[in-house]
Amino acid sequence: MQRVLVPDRGSIKILGPSWRAARSKLIEYISDGYQLISIVGRAGVGKTTLLLSLNNTGRGVFLYADMTEVPDKGLSGIMATLIADNIDRVIEIQRKLKHAGAKGLLRAFAKAGVDEVVESARLKPLETLKLLNDAVELLGLEPLVLGVDEGLVSQEDPRAMNFIDALHAFRNNMQLLRKTHLVVTLLPDVVNMIAKVDTPLFDVMRIASITLPDxxxxxxxxxxxxxxxxxxxxxxxxxxxxxxxxxxxxxxxxxxxxxxxxxxxxxxxxxxxx
Structure with missing residues (x-):
């Protein structure tokens, strides 16, 4: 069941030339194949609105997760939240897999129940993400865009390294997840922390990064x-x-x-x- 925390994604409209330019750049990054993308800005600048606007592109599968109140900031928590908060879309993918006569692991994924899929995402996050990646590719629904909002609201959060490790794990497996794009919202101080504690991750993230005006x-x-x-x-x-x-x-x-x-x-x- 989707949490009340998940906002209405039906009618997001970007106002202002500065923010429309940022949205165009965001869509361009995805179209050009960048897989790890960050939206950076201070509180209140419109990061969430920009991220949610990806729901209205007319192509691909967009899964959104607000991580604000999620205790587990690691990859397990992120994937379980993405699946649970977008279960209707996951069920639709399963339905299409059955109709397409999917074989092997994708056939098993298509037949799995809701609780089973969420538990799989929690226990085997990368494996579950790979199944979703392969499913959208098989069905011609790519790209798969994962929008992770408020993953870390402060570098002082004791779970900060869990979140950074999750991003690093995704970075290390991008070759296996070619149809998947991870878009995260970040505060500037969190970006600075990543630059200090995980230079390889930072070097990848800064390639496709959008900084919103203050x-x-x-x-x-x-x-x-x-x-x-x-x-x-x-x-x-x-x-x-x-x-x-x-x-x-x-x-x-x-x-x-x-x-x-x-x-x-x-x-x-x-x-x-x-």
Missing amino acids: YVAQEDLKEIASEYGLPPEEVRKIMNLGPLTMRQVICLVNTKVDVVKCGVDTADEITIEG
């Missing part, structure tokens, strides 16, 4: 205001508040510029919510 540019704000039908006086009011993250801007346009609710200090000091 603050919304004026041209982005104008487009957002137009989309939401904001009156000119409210647009001017928002512009005068100083640098704002994307989260704060969207909050402001949805609350008639309620600076308190949106964590904006009118003395030009912005409070960023975690």
Whole structure:
């Protein structure tokens, strides 16, 4: 059963030229075959929204997992969460495998029950991922895109190395998972930690990395205001508040510029919510 934590993925719209350019680059990385991709940015800049927008590309299979409240940050926890939170899509793959007359391990995978598949992902994460990779290839559904959100929210987290080891394990097996792309959201301090403790992993990750702007540019704000039908006086009011993250801007346009609710200090000091 999918957790309540999984957001609605039906209607993600990217607003602002800066963020659309980031989405285009993200899709380009996947199309060009990059398998380990990172979306980097501070809290509130729109990493999750950008990641979820991959659900609307019209091709491939997208599995999303919000790891915020998942205790196990290792590969077992990531894979089990991906399967459990996207079980409807996994079941659809199984159905198509049966219809295609899959043989061998894929036939066994197609016949496995929900609990069995989730348990397999927890106990044998790489093997289960390989089955999914091979399934989408056999069915012509590639690419398989795994979106892992908030895998690590601080380098101070005692489970940090578990998460980094999971990324490293994926990196080491990319040759076996050619149809699979792992896209992770990361805070800048976590990226710095990876650079310090796992240079080989960092060297691979920085090849396909997107860094989102800290603050919304004026041209982005104008487009957002137009989309939401904001009156000119409210647009001017928002512009005068100083640098704002994307989260704060969207909050402001949805609350008639309620600076308190949106964590904006009118003395030009912005409070960023975690």
